Amino acid sequence: MSDKPLTDTQFSTLDLHPALLAGLEKAGFTRCTPIQAMTLPVALAGRDVAGQAQTGTGKTLAFLVAAIHRLLSRPALAERNPEDPRALILAPTRELAIQIHKDAMKFASDLGLKFALIYGGVDYDKQRAQLQSGADIIIATPGRLIDYVKQHKVVSLHACEMCILDEADRMFDLGFIKDLRFLLRRMPARTERQTLLFSATLSHRVLELAYEHMNEPEKLVVEAETITAARVRQKLYYPADEEKLPLLLGLLSRSEGARTMVFVNTKAFVERVARALEKAGYRVGVLSGDVPQKKRETLLKRFQQGQLEILVATDVAARGLHIDGVSHVYNYDLPFDAEDYVHRIGRTARLGAEGDAISFACERYAMSLPDIEAYIEQKIPSEPVTQELLTALPRPERVAPAEGEDESIGEIFKEAREQRAVDDAKRGGGRKRRRGGREGAGNAQRETQPQGERKPRPARPATNENPASTAEGQSAPRKRRRRRRKSGEGMAEVAAPATTAPAGLTRGKPTQPAQPEAKPSLLTRWVRGIKSLFSSGT
Structure with missing residues (x-):
């Protein structure tokens, strides 16, 4: 089907289930x-x-084939209920989970197995109903699945005979390791289930997880010569911060018609860069955490279909997305993590093709470059930033999209903010909303009185235990704390009396009772005894 690097091993020689x-x-x-x-x-x-x-090497198909073959060839565990899952595939991001499900549907939709796709950002009740109706294979992100597992009537993993962890290193980066251990502890023992783990790097922490929750796993490594990044033409520029956007526009104008992804490090710059590209006449989509899940799926689909020329994204889209035909990847911001660099440029040169990865080492992010070059074991070729490159070439006029097909970046983010406000309202408001509400109420009360006019506070009676100060601008003293003091008869509880200042005088500190003479220490008494002995001897 593809010109991806292939071996002589054919699926027909692997004794797979005939239907598979x-x-x-x-x-x-x-x-x-x-x-x-x-x-x-x-x-x-x-x-x-x-x-x-690495991504793009076909590992998704590898674990899908293994899982589906097991479920078709072996009976379920005896303790399994009809609605309990038999296999669980965990992915670190929503986009990767969606892509795995899409890949499974290419060849397994007619095999009689029920798949459930579970991830956050979409209808909670609909997914719960899907789980309650039963599923053979669950493809999920850890956070949303844990919500259903904790509701024991929704889903149980006690009969899950196969577990697959995809992008395990990314699970650690995103802080999912506790969630993983929570889920693994609710499955059959590691000797009673089969576990497959895949990672871009088998680091110490990944191997520790493997040996803790897997049954004597066999370590398999694809040599570096076969990874997708080997067919990527890498290039590096050193622009000043103010030159990055003109340089991006200049380079884009010299690769007209190419399907392009632009990666930035923050959600704020996704909107900023996308607006600038849209203003320059490009059809642009965005992928970031600020964009609702449904909208992200729609934009990604339009980009895959060629309706959008450029996709501006954070690292949420850097792993696991199978987007055919991406010829150019721009690292507008160099990533902090060298592994993220490899996964970003892995969006191009897929399916055996070639691609270009162009990175900007600006003043803010150039510090990441040595780590990146050390990780990929090569120095990225650099080219000078010339005035010619900073000038965008004229673009040909593009056909105006049909009404309703083209959605501006401003409309996308406006819709995202409105949706976030609705979600916050459903949850009872976020922390800022509650704090803002209290502050707003206080401001409303203050605005009812003209500035400079304040109602005088009523004077407290002089007999009050803690009267207010009569001196202007001086606050009342704190209430004295009761404490224990040593007295001649032993320990007695003594409270400092709250005295009342005479009228017209400023109240000071309460008068303290006379302190009893402190009992001399043992050393003092010992020295005095020695002195008395010497004096009596003389």
Whole structure:
């Protein structure tokens, strides 16, 4: 089906379930990629796998084939209820979970297995109903799934005989490790289930997770020569901060018609860069945490269909998205993490094609460059920023989109803010809303009185235990705390009396009672005794 790096191993030689093999052939999958050829013989035998492979190497198909073959070939556990899942696939991001589900539907939609896609940002009740009706395979992000697991009547993992962890290193980066352990502890023991783990890097922390929750996993590593990044032409510029946007526009105008992704480090710059590109006449989509999930899916679909020329994104879109035909990737901001750099440029040069990755090492993010070059074990070729490149070439006139098809960046973010406000209102308002409400009420009360006119506070009676000060601008003293003092008869509780200042005088500190003479210390008494002995001897 693809010109992805393939081996001589064919799926037909792997003794797969006949229905699964027919689905693969119908979808055009005949030969294995290196990670598939390494993983499937081990996984199909029922053994655990810890695999290292970059995105774009075919690992998604590898673990999907292994999971589906197991469910079609083996009976479910005896203690399983009809609605309980038999396999669980966990992904760190919504986009990756959606992509895994889409890949599964290419060849497994007619195999009689029920799939459930569970992730945040969409209708909670609809997903709960989907789980309650039963699913053989759940594809989920950890956070949303835990919500349903804690509601024991929604889903139970006690009969889950297969667990797959995709992008395990990213799970750590996003802080999901506690969630992973929570879910793994609610599955059958590691000797009674099969676990497959895949990661871009098998770091110490990933291997620690593997050995803690897996049953003697076999470590499989795809050599660096076979990863997608080897076919990416990398280029580096050193612009000043104010030159980044003109340089981006200049370079884009010299690759007219290319499907392009632009990566930035913050959500604020997604909107800023997207607005500038839209103003320059480009059809632009955005992917960031500020954009609602449904809108992100719509924009991503339009980009895949070629209706949008450029997609501006944060690292939320850097992993797991299978977008065909992306020829150019721009790192408008160099990422802080070297692994994120590899995953960003991995959006191009997919399916065996070539691509261009262009990075801007500006004053703010150039500090990441040494770590990136050390990680990829090569120096990125650099080119000078010339005045010619800072000048965008004239663009040909584009056909105006049909009414209702083109949505401006301003409208997208306006809708996102309105949706966030609605969600906050449903949850009873966020922390800022509650604090703002109290402050707003106080401001409203203050605005009812003219500035400079204040009602005098009523004077407290002189017999009050803690009277207000009569001196202007001086606050009343705090109430004295009761404390224990040593007295001649032992420990007695003494309270400082609250005295009342004479009328017309400013109240000072309350008068303190006379302190009893302190009892001399043991050392003092000992020295005095020695002195008395010497004096009596003389």
